[in-house]
Amino acid sequence: MISFTLSLVALVLGYLLYGRFVERVFGPDNRVTPAVSKADGIDYIVLPNWKIFMIQFLNIAGTGPIFGAIMGAKFGPVAYLWIVFGCIFAGATHDYLSGMLSMRNGGAGLPALIGKYLGKTTKSVMLVFTVLLLIMVGTVFVYSPAEILHSIGGDTMMWVVIIFCYYIIATMLPIDKIIGKVYPLFAFSLLFMAGALMLWLFIHWPTVPELWTHFYNLGAATKPDTWTDAIFPALFITVACGAISGFHATQSPLMARCMKSEHLGRPIFYGAMITEGIVALIWATVAAWFFYGNPAPGYELIEAATAGFHTSAPAVVNLVCKDWLGVAGAILAMLGVVAAPITSGDTAFRSGRLIVADWLNMDQKPIVKRLMICVPMFCCSIAMLIWQIENPDGFNTIWQYFGWSNQALSVFTLWTLTVYLVRERKCFWITLIPALFMTTVCSTWFFVSKQALNIGNMGYGFGIICLGFAVIWFSLWYNKEMKHQRKN
Numbered sequence: 001m002i003s004f005t006l007s008l009v010a011l012v013l014g015y016l017l018y019g020r021f022v023e024r025v026f027g028p029d030n031r032v033t034p035a036v037s038k039a040d041g042i043d044y045i046v047l048p049n050w051k052i053f054m055i056q057f058l059n060i061a062g063t064g065p066i067f068g069a070i071m072g073a074k075f076g077p078v079a080y081l082w083i084v085f086g087c088i089f090a091g092a093t094h095d096y097l098s099g100m101l102s103m104r105n106g107g108a109g110l111p112a113l114i115g116k117y118l119g120k121t122t123k124s125v126m127l128v129f130t131v132l133l134l135i136m137v138g139t140v141f142v143y144s145p146a147e148i149l150h151s152i153g154g155d156t157m158m159w160v161v162i163i164f165c166y167y168i169i170a171t172m173l174p175i176d177k178i179i180g181k182v183y184p185l186f187a188f189s190l191l192f193m194a195g196a197l198m199l200w201l202f203i204h205w206p207t208v209p210e211l212w213t214h215f216y217n218l219g220a221a222t223k224p225d226t227w228t229d230a231i232f233p234a235l236f237i238t239v240a241c242g243a244i245s246g247f248h249a250t251q252s253p254l255m256a257r258c259m260k261s262e263h264l265g266r267p268i269f270y271g272a273m274i275t276e277g278i279v280a281l282i283w284a285t286v287a288a289w290f291f292y293g294n295p296a297p298g299y300e301l302i303e304a305a306t307a308g309f310h311t312s313a314p315a316v317v318n319l320v321c322k323d324w325l326g327v328a329g330a331i332l333a334m335l336g337v338v339a340a341p342i343t344s345g346d347t348a349f350r351s352g353r354l355i356v357a358d359w360l361n362m363d364q365k366p367i368v369k370r371l372m373i374c375v376p377m378f379c380c381s382i383a384m385l386i387w388q389i390e391n392p393d394g395f396n397t398i399w400q401y402f403g404w405s406n407q408a409l410s411v412f413t414l415w416t417l418t419v420y421l422v423r424e425r426k427c428f429w430i431t432l433i434p435a436l437f438m439t440t441v442c443s444t445w446f447f448v449s450k451q452a453l454n455i456g457n458m459g460y461g462f463g464i465i466c467l468g469f470a471v472i473w474f475s476l477w478y479n480k481e482m483k484h485q486r487k488n
Contacts, residue, residue: 001201003211004285007080008278014088015274019266022093025427026100028262034107035258042174042364043354044107047258049268054184057272059251060095061190062141062344064241065280070316072239073287075231076218077211082235083284086243087277090434092270094244094410097417097431099252099269100262107257109355110249114412117419126412127359133405134250134352135377138167139384140402141345145338160385163342168378170346171353172370175258179347186343189335193321194279197286200324208288218292233445233463236438237403242280244438246409248273250351290316352377404445404452411438418474422481432474440467 038044047055072079102108105116111130115123146159170178209218219227229238236243252269259268321329356373357364364370414435421428443466446452447459455462 001205001208001285003077003080004201004208004281007084007281010084011087011274011277011281014084014092015271018088019092019096019270019274022096022270022430023266025421025430026097026265027426028100028265031262033103033259033262034256035260038106038257040365043254044257045175046260047175047180049259049264051180051184052255052258052264053268053272054187055179056251056255056268057275058183058187058190058340058343059254059347060245060248060272061187061241061276061279062340064245064247064344065276066283066317066340068239069242069280069283070287070290072235072242073284074219074227074291075229075235075238076214076216076292077209077288078215078217078231079235079239079284080211080281082239083242083277083280086236086239087273087280089430090410090414090438091242091244091248091277092273093430093434094413094417095248095252095273096265096269097420098249098413099256100265101417101420102253102256103259103262103265107253109253109351109358110409110413111355112358114416117416117423118412122412126409127355129405130250130409131352131355131377133247133402133409134348134355135381135384136402136405137247137348138345138352138377139381139388141341141348142167142381142385143388145341149338163345164378164382166342167346167349168374171349171374172367175254175350179343179350183343186335186339190279190340191275193325193329193335194282196325196329197320198282201282201285206289206293208285209292214292222292230448233441233448236441237407237445239280239284240403240406242277242284244407244410244434246406246411246413247348249409249413250355251347253354254347254351286320287316290320349374349377349381401451404442404449407438407445408442411435411442414438419477422478423485425485436467436470439470440464443467 035044035046039046069079069083072082098110098113101113102110105113108116109130111123111127114126118126142160142163146156146163149159150156217227217231219229229235241247255268259265323329353370353373354364356362356377357369360373362369362373414431417431418428418435421431440463444460444463447455447462448457453459
């Protein structure tokens with residue numbers, strides 16, 4: 001619990017100190033924002049500050065900081081370090097700068113920003129990549145809550161149809177009609193659940209592994225027959241939303257279109273990510289007690305947890321909340337496990353609609369034009385969902401590729417931000433270092449993962465080679481850019 005407490009303090013200090021430094025590097029001013037200059041009553045509309053924060057938090061969070069942290073906790077307390085340092089120096093910086101850069105470019109979506117700073121070819125590739133990722137998000141966040149609702153009553157496909165109908169309505173309506181009214185409530189529920197669990201942890205002060213006593217791959221050490229994932233790169237793919245996530249850069253422009261002042265960027269973009277890191281930290285500690293606590297939690301007596309170390313993340317959430325928080329905990333667990341992924345899914349489709357609309361330069365005021373974009377997206381999602389249901393391991397397959405795609409998107413976002421900072425003659429190191437690190441993580445995972453090339457230890461060498469190429473490419477481009485700036 002000492003490691004948890006120190007990590008919690010570090011996240012708060014990260015917001016107060018490093019967050020302010022990142023804000024100074026960007027330099028927000030008093031210019032008119034897109035929410036005012038491009039107001040259309042659909043996507044560009046000024047919302048109250050507190051509501052924007054709650055929507056941003058829920059959009060980027062969903063169940064990511066819960067499920068990812070639970071699975072990441074199986075590695076041991078080393079997950080604390082990634083959550084803390086990843087969140088402060090990579091994730092929150094990534095979210096803040098991508099949101100602010102969108103605001104500076106009229107509320108532009110991520111592919112448009114990538115195209116502006118990394119070139120038209122990269123933009124075309126990332127346009128397809130990003131839209132596919134967002135459709136994938138919507139697909140995986142349909143099936144999982146439908147399965148949970150099926151355990152309460154009704155057929156799985158019935159719940160799938162109901163959730164899809166909600167997606168269509170929420171994606172098509174103005175942002176203040178459903179998202180602006182309902183999402184703050186769901187965000188409050190998610191925060192209240194995390195706060196209640198944190199209070200329980202401090203009151204009971206359970207014995208969990210500490211960094212200085214278990215600084216190694218605890219999963220591989222305790223379950224070598226079943227846990228074969230290495231800390232690098234698996235941990236950095238598993239814990240995404242609680243540290244850094246490319247998906248966030250697709251969501252920040254949604255709120256960039258609703259803010260009346262650039263000075264709100266740090267509390268909304270940087271602050272929402274730090275808040276998500278705190279939620280991830282809480283659930284990592286809860287999961288650490290669940291898997292490695294002393295004395296043992298005793299959940300082996302519960303039928304749903306007989307798998308012990310292999311207990312799924314949703315099962316951990318339900319068991320812990322019901323046991324620790326009673327009836328209220330069961331309700332909050334349901335909101336967290338069901339409502340949160342649904343809300344992330346519909347904002348994914350909304351973001352996808354806006355990205356395609358920007359690409360086609362299509363006005364989104366007429367509902368017919370919104371339908372022209374949404375119908376093909378939903379058809380693709382339905383096809384992907386059918387494949388997922390018909391294949392026994394379909395959900396896990398899509399989820400694994402979603403996790404890697406998510407982090408790969410953060411790589412392109414970080415390189416985009418680095419190019420922007422260089423051209424603006426600002427401190428580019430704050431994004432260059434995370435960009436190089438995440439480039440190494442994603443390339444190494446691609447070479448060593450069983451879901452990709454799976455070439456074993458040789459993959460680490462190729463990961464280092466990719467890092468070398470990235471350093472050389474940036475050095476050459478940087479020298480060329482500096483010569484160009486000196487001439488002008």
